[in-house]
Amino acid sequence: MEETEEPHLDFGNTEIAFSHKTDRELKRTYLLFKFMNNPKLVSIGSFFGNIAAKIPFHLMDPIIRETVFKQFCGGTSLFQCQKVIDLLYHKKTMTILDYGVEARNKDEDFQRTLDENIRALEFAYSNPNVPVISTKLTGYVPISVLEKKQAGEKLSTFETIAMERFEERFVTLCEKAVELGVSVFIDAEESWIQDPIDELVNKYMPVYNKEKPILYNTYQMYRKGCLEYLQSNFEKARAGNYIFGAKVVRGAYLEKERNRAKEKGYEDPILPNKDATDEQYDQTIRFCVQFPEQMSLCNSSHNWKSNLLQTQLMKQHNIPNDHPNMNFCQLLGMSDNLTFNLAAQGYYVAKYVPYGPIKDVVPYLIRRAQENTSITGDMSRELKLLDEEMKRRGLK
Secondary structure (H helix, E strand, O other), X not given: OOOOOOOOOOOOOHHHHOXXXXXXXXXXXXHHHHHHOOHHHHHHXXXXXXXXXXXXXXXXXXXXXXXXXXXXXXXXOHHHHHHHHHHHHHOOOEEEEEEOOOOOOOHHHHHHHHHXXXXXXXXXXXXXXXXXXXEOHHHOOOHHHHHHHHOOOOOOHHHHHHHHHHHHHHHHHHHHHHHHOOEEEEOOOOHHHHHHHHHHHHHHHHHHOOOOXXXXXEEEOOEOOHHHHHHHHHHHHHHHOOOEEEEEEOOOOHHHHHHHHHHHOOOOOEOOOHHHHHHHHHHHHHHHOOOOOOXXXXXXXXXXXXXXXXXXXXXXXXXXXXXXXXXXXXXXXXXXXXXXXXXXXXXXXXXXXXXXXXXXXXXXXHHXXXXXXXXXXXXXXXXXXXXXXXXXXXXX
């Protein structure tokens, strides 16, 4: 059947997209995105941002808090996120809580991450606007151990224990998630440490996804063969009679992946260009929408066409807009035109809301600025929409 546009879905509607912002907030956001649209300024800002985050006594925190942190994060704690959660719910949008701390090395840090994730699950349980939390498993185990495990090298006694504790913590998280009925998104990592994470999620998805989708793995569609990998995992879920949870993204480590492949002399795991990535992404959406009862999909994209495609396919397959297994998701502070226009038409959509101490979430904030400036061009699109809304309100 031919794909037709949703008649009332207009991603260019800036009035709906920015209705939650006062004139002053809109101007501040416009200036921030204007800065972030300049790759040179982002590079300089990233350098000084890393330094500022390490200055003692949190002296630079107020500056970071009032700029990128305020735009892209919910707060430094769960309690501080409540204001953002309520604002999103007023816009018919759910919240995915994401403790923005990653890449730790000490055992006490790993335990702290687990404890924080458990608190997030309990917070979500008491808040019907928060159906999901997200976590990066590099907050649970040393990256060096994951890398060594994937490379097939023999682990030391210490490293073997670290992997055992990694699995124990993961199981603890999953058990609490099942108990409370809150889902967990497992974020994707770099290709050279992804396999042990996939193995762990694939091992436990049959255990915890029997009645509802608790565990979701993340599939990076800029990786070669990722669609086939997703399809094979779905077939295992169908054969095993459990619900397959899949969060689909394009990918966030392109330059790092390409540079490492070149440096180490192995085949680049990333598709050759953006067109190939877009094609694999949209083919994945086409595949997933065929199975709304056996698969829970989260289309985590800032791409207009990929979001529109899912709405078209849902209409073709007679899937209601608010089907709980056909989800959309964007990052807090970005693509409000997608999120809130989808929400206005009754689609099940959420915002990723990172939170945590400012010094700990700076790497996340820098990655947001760098990847969207250098790779996807989302910043230019954001700036254009903000400019249009400024003109609509008579502010320019």
